[in-house]
Amino acid sequence: MSPPSRPDIPRAVWVTRAEPGASATAARVTAAGLAPLVMPLLETVDLPEAAAALGGDGPLAFTSANGVRAFARLSPRRSGPVYVVGPATAAAAQVAGFADIRSGAGDVEALAARILADAPPGEVLHASAREPAGDLAGRLQASGQPARRAAVYAARETSLAGAGLEEALAAPVVLAYSPRAGRILARLLAPLPARPAVLGLSPACLAPLAGLDLPARAAPDRPLESDLINLLASFR
Incomplete structure (x- = not known):
C-alpha cells in the first residue's frame, strides 16, 4: 500500500x-x-518436549526462521523437501543444512498453495510456534494433503x-x-x-x-x- x-x-x-x-x-x-x-x-524458547514428535520422512514446512532454528536444534533430520514461507526462512533453512528448499510467496496461504501444487507424497510436518499466525496444517488437510503441526518453540513476553x-x-x-x-x-x-x-x-x-x-x-x-x-x- x-x-x-x-x-x-x-x-x-x-x-x-x-x-x-x-x-x-x-x-x-x-x-x-x-x-x-x-x-x-518477545523472546523465543525451544520446546524440547517436541523432539519426540519430529520423526517421519515426509516434507517439512516452516513459516518462520525461528521455527527452522528451533527444529534444527531439536532434530538431526535434514533430508527431503523443505517448504518455507519466504526468503528469510529460506536463508535460515540453508544455514541449518537443508538442501531441497522450496519457497512460497510470503504468507501461509501462498505457502499452502505451493505445497498443494506440488502434491508431495507423505505427511507434511509444519514445525511452528506454539501460537502460530496461521493454520497451515489445517489448510492442507482441508484440501486433501496429509499434514500435522508440531510446536517447536514458544514466544514469551x-x-x-x-x-x-x-x-x-x-x-x-x-x-x-x-x-x-x-x-x-x-x-x-x-x-x-x-x-x-x-x-x-x-x-x-x-x-x-x-x-x-x-x-x-x-x-x-x-x-x-x-x-x-x-x-x-x-x-x-
Whole structure:
C-alpha cells in the first residue's frame, strides 16, 4: 500500500522483533539511513518436549526462521523437501543444512498453495510456534494433503523497564512483527499522550492497535521484511 506522507518523522525507529532477527532488522534500518532502537517485545524458547514428535520422512514446512532454528536444534533430520514461507526462512533453512528448499510467496496461504501444487507424497510436518499466525496444517488437510503441526518453540513476553523502555516509547516510529507483539504494543501505547506511528509486517500485526489513535499505521502489500523496510524508508 502507499504509505501516508510523514515528512516530519525523525530518524529513531523502535525495532520490537525478537532476536536473533532483531539485529538483522537493525542493520537494515541503519542501511535505510535511520537509527534503530532494539528492544524486543518477545523472546523465543525451544520446546524440547517436541523432539519426540519430529520423526517421519515426509516434507517439512516452516513459516518462520525461528521455527527452522528451533527444529534444527531439536532434530538431526535434514533430508527431503523443505517448504518455507519466504526468503528469510529460506536463508535460515540453508544455514541449518537443508538442501531441497522450496519457497512460497510470503504468507501461509501462498505457502499452502505451493505445497498443494506440488502434491508431495507423505505427511507434511509444519514445525511452528506454539501460537502460530496461521493454520497451515489445517489448510492442507482441508484440501486433501496429509499434514500435522508440531510446536517447536514458544514466544514469551520480555521484561521491559527503565530508561531503555522510555527511549523506545519516545521513538516516533515502531516496527511490529506479529499480532502478539501488536497486542503488547497496544497495552504499552494506550496510556501515552503522544503515540508513535506503527508499521506492521502485515495487517494482522496492526489489528490489535485498531482502537488507538495513532499518527499513522501501515503495512506492506506482502509480509516480507524487505517490503517493510522499503515502506519504512518511503515513510519519512
